[in-house]
Amino acid sequence: xxxxxxxIDVSDLNQLVESAVYFKNDxxxxxxxxxxxxxxxxxxNPSLRTxxxxxxxxLNLGLSCMVMNFVSEGWQLETEEGVIMSGEKAEHxxxxxxxxxxxxxxxxxxxxxxFTDQEKDYKEEVLNSFIKYSKIPVVSLExxxxxxxxxxxxxxxxxxxxxKEKPKVVLSWAPHPRILPQSVANSFAQWMRQxxxxxxxxxxxxxxxxxKFTKGAKIIYDQEKAFEQANFIYVKNWSSYEPxxxxxxxxxxxxxxxxxxxxxxxxxFMHCLPVRRNVIVDDEVLDGExxxxxxxxxxxxxxxxxxxxxxxxxxx
Amino acid sequence: xxxxxxxIDVSDLNQLVESAVYFKNDxxxxxxxxxxxxxxxxxxNPSLRTxxxxxxxxLNLGLSCMVMNFVSEGWQLETEEGVIMSGEKAEHxxxxxxxxxxxxxxxxxxxxxxFTDQEKDYKEEVLNSFIKYSKIPVVSLExxxxxxxxxxxxxxxxxxxxxKEKPKVVLSWAPHPRILPQSVANSFAQWMRQxxxxxxxxxxxxxxxxxKFTKGAKIIYDQEKAFEQANFIYVKNWSSYEPxxxxxxxxxxxxxxxxxxxxxxxxxFMHCLPVRRNVIVDDEVLDGExxxxxxxxxxxxxxxxxxxxxxxxxxx
Amino acid sequence: xxxxxxxIDVSDLNQLVESAVYFKNDxxxxxxxxxxxxxxxxxxNPSLRTxxxxxxxxLNLGLSCMVMNFVSEGWQLETEEGVIMSGEKAEHxxxxxxxxxxxxxxxxxxxxxxFTDQEKDYKEEVLNSFIKYSKIPVVSLExxxxxxxxxxxxxxxxxxxxxKEKPKVVLSWAPHPRILPQSVANSFAQWMRQxxxxxxxxxxxxxxxxxKFTKGAKIIYDQEKAFEQANFIYVKNWSSYEPxxxxxxxxxxxxxxxxxxxxxxxxxFMHCLPVRRNVIVDDEVLDGExxxxxxxxxxxxxxxxxxxxxxxxxxx
Numbered sequence: 001x002x003x004x005x006x007x008i009d010v011s012d013l014n015q016l017v018e019s020a021v022y023f024k025n026d027x028x029x030x031x032x033x034x035x036x037x038x039x040x041x042x043x044x045n046p047s048l049r050t051x052x053x054x055x056x057x058x059l060n061l062g063l064s065c066m067v068m069n070f071v072s073e074g075w076q077l078e079t080e081e082g083v084i085m086s087g088e089k090a091e092h093x094x095x096x097x098x099x100x101x102x103x104x105x106x107x108x109x110x111x112x113x114x115f116t117d118q119e120k121d122y123k124e125e126v127l128n129s130f131i132k133y134s135k136i137p138v139v140s141l142e143x144x145x146x147x148x149x150x151x152x153x154x155x156x157x158x159x160x161x162x163x164k165e166k167p168k169v170v171l172s173w174a175p176h177p178r179i180l181p182q183s184v185a186n187s188f189a190q191w192m193r194q195x196x197x198x199x200x201x202x203x204x205x206x207x208x209x210x211x212k213f214t215k216g217a218k219i220i221y222d223q224e225k226a227f228e229q230a231n232f233i234y235v236k237n238w239s240s241y242e243p244x245x246x247x248x249x250x251x252x253x254x255x256x257x258x259x260x261x262x263x264x265x266x267x268x269f270m271h272c273l274p275v276r277r278n279v280i281v282d283d284e285v286l287d288g289e290x291x292x293x294x295x296x297x298x299x300x301x302x303x304x305x306x307x308x309x310x311x312x313x314x315x316x
Numbered sequence: 317x318x319x320x321x322x323x324i325d326v327s328d329l330n331q332l333v334e335s336a337v338y339f340k341n342d343x344x345x346x347x348x349x350x351x352x353x354x355x356x357x358x359x360x361n362p363s364l365r366t367x368x369x370x371x372x373x374x375l376n377l378g379l380s381c382m383v384m385n386f387v388s389e390g391w392q393l394e395t396e397e398g399v400i401m402s403g404e405k406a407e408h409x410x411x412x413x414x415x416x417x418x419x420x421x422x423x424x425x426x427x428x429x430x431f432t433d434q435e436k437d438y439k440e441e442v443l444n445s446f447i448k449y450s451k452i453p454v455v456s457l458e459x460x461x462x463x464x465x466x467x468x469x470x471x472x473x474x475x476x477x478x479x480k481e482k483p484k485v486v487l488s489w490a491p492h493p494r495i496l497p498q499s500v501a502n503s504f505a506q507w508m509r510q511x512x513x514x515x516x517x518x519x520x521x522x523x524x525x526x527x528k529f530t531k532g533a534k535i536i537y538d539q540e541k542a543f544e545q546a547n548f549i550y551v552k553n554w555s556s557y558e559p560x561x562x563x564x565x566x567x568x569x570x571x572x573x574x575x576x577x578x579x580x581x582x583x584x585f586m587h588c589l590p591v592r593r594n595v596i597v598d599d600e601v602l603d604g605e606x607x608x609x610x611x612x613x614x615x616x617x618x619x620x621x622x623x624x625x626x627x628x629x630x631x632x
Numbered sequence: 633x634x635x636x637x638x639x640i641d642v643s644d645l646n647q648l649v650e651s652a653v654y655f656k657n658d659x660x661x662x663x664x665x666x667x668x669x670x671x672x673x674x675x676x677n678p679s680l681r682t683x684x685x686x687x688x689x690x691l692n693l694g695l696s697c698m699v700m701n702f703v704s705e706g707w708q709l710e711t712e713e714g715v716i717m718s719g720e721k722a723e724h725x726x727x728x729x730x731x732x733x734x735x736x737x738x739x740x741x742x743x744x745x746x747f748t749d750q751e752k753d754y755k756e757e758v759l760n761s762f763i764k765y766s767k768i769p770v771v772s773l774e775x776x777x778x779x780x781x782x783x784x785x786x787x788x789x790x791x792x793x794x795x796k797e798k799p800k801v802v803l804s805w806a807p808h809p810r811i812l813p814q815s816v817a818n819s820f821a822q823w824m825r826q827x828x829x830x831x832x833x834x835x836x837x838x839x840x841x842x843x844k845f846t847k848g849a850k851i852i853y854d855q856e857k858a859f860e861q862a863n864f865i866y867v868k869n870w871s872s873y874e875p876x877x878x879x880x881x882x883x884x885x886x887x888x889x890x891x892x893x894x895x896x897x898x899x900x901f902m903h904c905l906p907v908r909r910n911v912i913v914d915d916e917v918l919d920g921e922x923x924x925x926x927x928x929x930x931x932x933x934x935x936x937x938x939x940x941x942x943x944x945x946x947x948x
Contacts, residue, residue, distance in 0.1 A: 028352050036660050038691060040684070048390050048412065052356070052382055052419045059354060059380045064691045066684055072388045072704045074680050075906070084910040086809050091906030095925065096680065099905065102930040103684045177402050273415065274391070274407030278400040293411065298418040344668050364706050364728065368672070368698055368735045375670060375696045388704045493718050589731065590707070590723030594716040609727065614734040 001310040003131060005124070005140045006148050007191050013155075019306035020156045020299065027060045027301065033312055034063025040104035041067045041141065044111045044126065049273060049297055050141045050149065054108055057304035061312070066104065079125050093129040101134030106311050110141035113181045115245035121145060122210070137311045139304075145210075147183045150272050151191035153303040157296045158197065158232055161268055166196050167231035168265070172223060173203030174280040175250045176237035184272050185238045186213040193217060202226035206248045210241050223254060230264040235271050235280060256281040261290065268292045317626040319447060321440070321456045322464050323507050329471075335622035336472045336615065343376045343617065349628055350379025356420035357383045357457065360427045360442065365589060365613055366457045366465065370424055373620035377628070382420065395441050409445040417450030422627050426457035429497045431561035437461060438526070453627045455620075461526075463499045466588050467507035469619040473612045474513065474548055477584055482512050483547035484581070488539060489519030490596040491566045492553035500588050501554045502529040509533060518542035522564045526557050539570060546580040551587045551597060572597040577606065584608045633942040635763060637756070637772045638780050639823050645787075651938035652788045652931065659692045659933065665944055666695025672736035673699045673773065676743045676758065681905060681929055682773045682781065686740055689936035693944070698736065711757050725761040733766030738943050742773035745813045747877035753777060754842070769943045771936075777842075779815045782904050783823035785935040789928045790829065790864055793900055798828050799863035800897070804855060805835030806912040807882045808869035816904050817870045818845040825849060834858035838880045842873050855886060862896040867903050867913060888913040893922065900924045 003009050010016055023029065039058045041051060051067065058065045068074065077096050078089040085092065100107060111126035121144040131138045140148055158169065169192055171185060190213045192199040199217045201209070208219070220226040227233065235256050240246045255278075261267060269281070269291045277283055285291060319325050326332055339345065355374045357367060367383065374381045384390065393412050394405040401408065416423060427442035437460040447454045456464055474485065485508055487501060506529045508515040515533045517525070524535070536542040543549065551572050556562040571594075577583060585597070585607045593599055601607060635641050642648055655661065671690045673683060683699065690697045700706065709728050710721040717724065732739060743758035753776040763770045772780055790801065801824055803817060822845045824831040831849045833841070840851070852858040859865065867888050872878040887910075893899060901913070901923045909915055917923060 031352070036663070038688060043389075046390050048384075048407070049415055051389070052384065052416065055382050056354060056419045059382075066687050066691075068680075068684065069389055073675070073683070073701055074678050078909070082910070082915060085908035086911050090908070091680070092909050094919075095905050095907065095929075098926045099681055099929040100684065102926070103688045103933060273411050275411065276401035276406070277394070277408050278398075279402050283398060287410075294414045294418070297411075297415040301419060347668070359705075362706050364700075364723070365731055367705070368700065368732065371698050372670060372735045375698075385705055589727050591727065592717035592722070593710070593724050594714075595718050599714060603726075610730045610734070613727075613731040617735060 001314050003138045004148060004307045004311065005127060005138065005143065006146050007151070007194055013194055016152065016306050016310065017156055017159055019309060020152065020302040023060070023305040024299070024302040027305065030061060030309065032062045033309060034058065034061040037105040037312065037316070038064045038066060039106045039108060039308070040100055041065060041108040042100065043069045043141070044071060047110055047141065049300055050110065053300035054141065054149070054304045056301050057308055060305055061308055063308060079129060093126065094133050097130045097133035101136045104136060105316070106137050106139065106308065107134050108139040108141045111143055113144040113183070115179060118244040137315050139307060139311070142183055145183050146187040146190070148187055149300065149303055149307065150184055151187040152307065153296060153299040154188060154234065154270065155191055155195055156299045156303055157270065157292055161292060162231065164231065166198055168229055169197040169199050169232045169234060170226050170230040171199065171201045171234045171236065172226065172256065173207050173254060174235050174237055174256055175252055175254050176276060176280060177250060179239040179245055179247050180237050182209055182238045182241060185209055185236050188234060189214045189217055200226050204249050204251060204254065206240055207238065208241060224260060224263055227260055227263040230267040233261065233264060233267045233269050235269070237280060255279065256285055258282060258284045261285055266290065270296055273297055317630050319454045320464060320623045320627065321443060321454065321459065322462050323467070323510055329510055332468065332622050332626065333472055333475055335625060336468065336618040339621040340615070340618040343621065346377060346625065348378045349625060350374065350377040353421040353628065353632070354380045354382060355422045355424060355624070356416055357381060357424040358416065359385045359457070360387060363426055363457065365616055366426065369616035370457065370465070370620045372617050373624055376621055377624055379624060395445060409442065410449050413446045413449035417452045420452060421632070422453050422455065422624065423450050424455040424457045427459055429460040429499070431495060434560040453631050455623060455627070458499055461499055462503040462506070464503055465616065465619055465623065466500055467503040468623065469612060469615040470504060470550065470586065471507055471511055472615045472619055473586065473608055477608060478547065480547065482514055484545055485513040485515050485548045485550060486542050486546045487515065487517045487550045487552070488542065488572065489523050489570060490551050490553055490572055491568055491570050492592060492596060493566065495555040495561055495563050496553050498525055498554045498557060501525055501552050504550060505530045505533055516542050520565050520567060520570065523554065523556055524558070525554070540576060540579055543576055543579040546583040549577065549580060549583045549585050551585070553596060571595065572601055574598060574600045577601055582606065586612055589613055633946050635770045636780060636939045636943065637759060637770065637775065638778050639783070639826055645826055648784065648938050648942065649788055649791055651941060652784065652934040655937040656931070656934040659937070662693060662941065664694045665941060666690065666693040669737040669944065669948070670696045670698060671738045671740060671940070672732055673697060673740040674732065675701045675773070676703060679742055679773065681932055682742065685932035686773065686781070686936045688933050689940055692937055693940055695940060711761060725758065726765050729762045729765035733768045736768060737948070738769050738771065738940065739766050740771040740773045743775055745776040745815070747811060750876040769947050771939060771943070774815055777815055778819040778822070780819055781932065781935055781939065782816055783819040784939065785928060785931040786820060786866065786902065787823055787827055788931045788935055789902065789924055793924060794863065796863065798830055800861055801829040801831050801864045801866060802858050802862045803831065803833045803866045803868070804858065804888065805839050805886060806867050806869055806888055807884055807886050808908060808912060809882060811871040811877055811879050812869050814841055814870045814873060817841055817868050820866060821846045821849055832858050836881050836883060836886065838872055839870065840873060841870070856892065856895055859892055859895040862899040865893065865896060865899045865901050867901070869912060887911065888917055890914060890916045893917055898922065902928055905929055
C-alpha cells in the first residue's frame with residue numbers, strides 16, 4: 001500500500017481486516033516493526049480518538065511519533081497556486097509539505113472540509129497537496145470527504161459482532177445542531193459497498209450523499225422501514241451535499257430511540273463518536289447492551305496498526 | 317494501589333515515601349518497568365511542573381506517554397447525566413473516558429475546580445467520571461479539591477530536610493490577586509495529618525478550609541504567633557471555602573517576609589509554585605538559603621515515579 | 633560545547649559542520665548517544681521546521697523529548713527582577729527555568745523579539761534567564777536576535793552545493809507585509825563571516841543590521857549590482873534595527889525574480905522558510921532547479937544532531 005486515503009488504496013481488504021484482528025489479539029506482537037522510523041501526525045482540526053489511537057498504534061509498532069496541531073502551534077497555510085501571498089497566510093503548503101516529508105517516514109494528515117467551496121473540498125486540496133509535495137506515504141486522519149481509518153475500524157467491528165454471513169447494515173442520518181462533514185458517512189458507504197453486507201442508507205430527502213460513494217446502495221427515506229430486519233444500525237449526522245454544507249433539518253423524529261431499535265433484528269448500535277446524547281440517540285440506546293460504540297472505538301488502534309504495518313512493509 | 321487521587325488511596329505511606337527516595341537516588345534504576353505500557357496525561361487546565369515531572373517520571377520507567385491538552389486540542393465535555401446535548405459541548409465524559417481508557421494503561425487527569433458549584437467541585441465530578449468510565453488506574457494531576465502528587469513531593473521534601481523527628485510544619489495562607497483553588501492546601505493538610513509532624517494552619521478568619529481535610533490540625537489566626545518555633549513554613553493562597561470561591565482578603569500584611577521568617581526556628585520556606593514574587597513572598601525569602609522551592613519541585617519527578625511504580629506493580 | 637546560542641559557543645566550526653555531514657550520511661549511526669537523557673523543547677512562539685527537525689534529531693540520537701508550547705499550555709512568565717507580581721504574569725522566569733532545568737538534561741528555548749524594547753531584546757533576556765537559572769546546557773531554537781541552528785544548516789548547505797572554494801554569498805533583504813525579526817539575518821551574517829565565503833549584504837537604505845553581527849561584510853545598496861557573480865542568493869526580510877522594529881519599505885522592486893537571478897553566476901536560491909510566494913520571491917525562482925529551500929530545510933535535522941551530540945559528549 002502506497003498511501004491510505006480511501007478504500008481505493010487497499011489492494012486486499014480481507015487481508016487488511018485480518019491484520020487488524022491479528023493486532024487485536026496481541027497488540028505488541030511486532031514491537032520493532034517501526035524501529036528507527038517516525039510518524040508525523042499533523043492536525044488542522046481537533047481530534048481525540050484518531051489522535052490517541054493512531055499514536056498508540058505507532059507505539060505498539062515501535063514507531064516514533066511527532067504530533068503537531070497546526071492551528072495552535074503553527075500558522076495558516078496557503079493552498080492556492082500562483083497567489084501573491086500578501087495576506088494572513090505565512091507559508092505555502094508546497095513548502096510545508098515538502099519540509100515535513102523530509103522529517104518523517106510516514107505522515108498522517110487531518111484536514112476537514114472548509115464548507116466554503118464544494119469543489120475544493122471534494123478535490124481534497126490539503127490532503128492531496130501533502131501527498132504530492134511530501135513524497136512520503138500519507139495516511140488520512142479524516143480528510144474533507146473521507147475517514148478511512150474509521151471505516152476500517154467499523155468494518156472490523158461488524159466482522160467481529162456479525163451473527164450471519166451477510167448482515168443488513170443501515171447507515172442512518174440523525175439530527176444535530178451544527179453543520180457536520182459528510183466524510184464519515186461517505187467513507188462508511190464506500191467501505192460497506194466493498195464488504196459482504198447488505199447496505200441500506202436512510203435520511204430525510206435532501207440529504208443524499210455524493211453518489212460516487214453511495215452508488216449501488218439502497219436509499220430508503222422512511223427510517224422505520226429501513227430499520228426492519230437490520231443487524232447493525234450505524235448512525236451519523238451529516239450536512240447536505242446539494243446544496244453544499246446546509247443544515248436542512250433538525251427533525252427530532254430522526255433521533256435513534258429504543259422503540260426504533262425494537263424494529264430491527266436485535267441490531268447493534270454503532271456511532272463513530274463524539275455523539276450528542278439525546279439529540280442523535282437516546283441514553284437508553286447508547287448505554288444499552290446492543291451499543292458497540294466503546295469497542296468500536298477500541299478497534300481504531302488495531303485498524304491503525306494494520307494500516308501502518310502495511311505502509312511500513314510496502315514502502316521501506 | 318488501585319488509583320492515586322488522595323492519601324486515602326495509599327495503603328503504606330512510609331513505603332511510598334521510601335520508594336520516592338529510592339528513585340531519587342537512581343532515577344533510572346527500573347528503566348523497563350513500564351515497557352509496552354502507555355500513560356495518558358489529559359489536561360483540562362494549564363500545567364508546567366505536573367506535566368513535565370510526570371512525563372519525565374514515565375520516561376524514567378520506560379512507560380510511554382501521550383499528552384493531550386483537552387481545551388486547545390479537543391472540545392468541551394458534558395458531565396451531567398441525562399442531558400439533551402444540544403449546546404456547546406460536543407461529547408459526553410462517559411464516552412470520552414470510556415474511549416481513552418482503552419488507549420492507555422494508566423490515566424492522569426488534571427481538572428480544576430469550576431467555582432460555579434461547590435457541591436460538584438467537591439464531588440470531583442470530572443475525576444470520578446474518568447475513574448468510573450475509563451476503568452483503568454487513574455492518577456490525579458490536581459483535581460478540583462486535591463493535589464496528591466504535590467503533597468507526596470512535599471512530604472518527601474520535609475523528610476529530606478527535617479532536623480528533628482517531629483518537626484513543626486505551618487501551612488500559611490498568603491495574599492494573591494486572583495481566586496485560587498483550595499486543592500493544594502486541602503491536600504497538604506490531609507497528608508500532614510498522616511505524617512509525623514506537628515501541623516499548624518494559619519490564615520485570616522473566613523479562610524477556613526473544609527474540615528474534612530483539616531480536622532485535628534491546630535488553626536491559629538495570628539500568623540506571627542503561628543510561626544513561632546516552626547521548622548517548615550509552607551505557603552499557599554486559596555480562596556474561601558464558605559462562602560465558596562471568594563476573594564475575601566488581599567491583606568499584604570499576610571505576605572511572607574524575612575522578618576516573619578525570623579520568628580521561626582530557622583524554618584525552611586516551601587511553596588508548590590508558581591508563586592507571585594513580592595505578593596505571596598518577598599524576593600529575599602524566596603531567593604534565600606532557607607528556600608526549598610526548587611528542590612521541592614525536583615521531588616515531583618520521584619513522587620510521580622513512586623506512584624506510577626505502585627500502580628504498575630499492583631494492577632498489571 | 634557548553635551551550636549553543638550563537639557561533640561564539642562553537643569552538644571548532646569545521647568539526648561541527650563535519651559532524652552534521654556525518655549524520656546526514658547515516659542519521660541513525662549513534663542511536664543510543666542520548667539514552668536515558670531528556671531534551672526539553674520550550675516554545676514561546678510558533679514553530680514548524682525547528683520544532684520537528686530538532687525533535688527528529690533527538691529521536692535519531694535516542695534522546696527523549698518533551699515539547700511544551702508555553703503560550704497555549706502554560707502561562708505568561710515575568711522576566712523583570714524585583715517586580716511586585718500583581719498583574720497578569722503568574723510565574724517568574726527564575727522559578728520556571730530553575731524547575732524545568734531539573735526535569736531535563738538539555739533545554740531548547742524559542743523566544744522571539746518582543747519589539748517593544750530594543751535593549752531587552754538584544755540582551756536576550758528570556759534565553760539568558762533560562763541559561764542562568766536552568767543550570768543545564770541550552771540550545772537556542774531562535775532567540776530575539778539569532779537563529780544559530782538555522783545558520784549551521786545554511787552553512788552545511790553551502791558547503792554541500794558550492795562549486796568553488798570561496799563562493800560569493802549574497803544576503804538580500806526582500807519585501808514582506810509584516811514586521812519580522814532580525815534574528816535569521818543577524819545570525820547568517822555572523823556565521824558567514826566565520827566561514828570561507830565572500831559575504832555581501834544588500835538591502836534598502838535604513839535596513840542596516842546591528843554592526844556587531846555584520847562588521848567586515850560588504851554592504852551594497854544596489855541589489856542588482858550585489859547579485860553580480862554571486863554563487864548563493866540568501867533571501868530574508870527583516871525589520872529595521874534603527875529605528876527599532878519598523879517596516880520602512882515594502883518596495884516590490886526588491887522581490888527576487890528570475891531576471892535578477894540571471895545576473896548571478898548561476899547562483900542557488902536559499903531561504904530559511906516560511907516564505908511568502910510572489911512577495912519575497914517569484915514562484916518561478918522558488919520552484920526552479922536552483923532553489924535549495926527544501927534540501928536546506930532537510931539539513932536542519934543534521935545540524936541539530938551535530939549540536940546535540942556536541943552537548944551530550946561535552947557535558948555528561
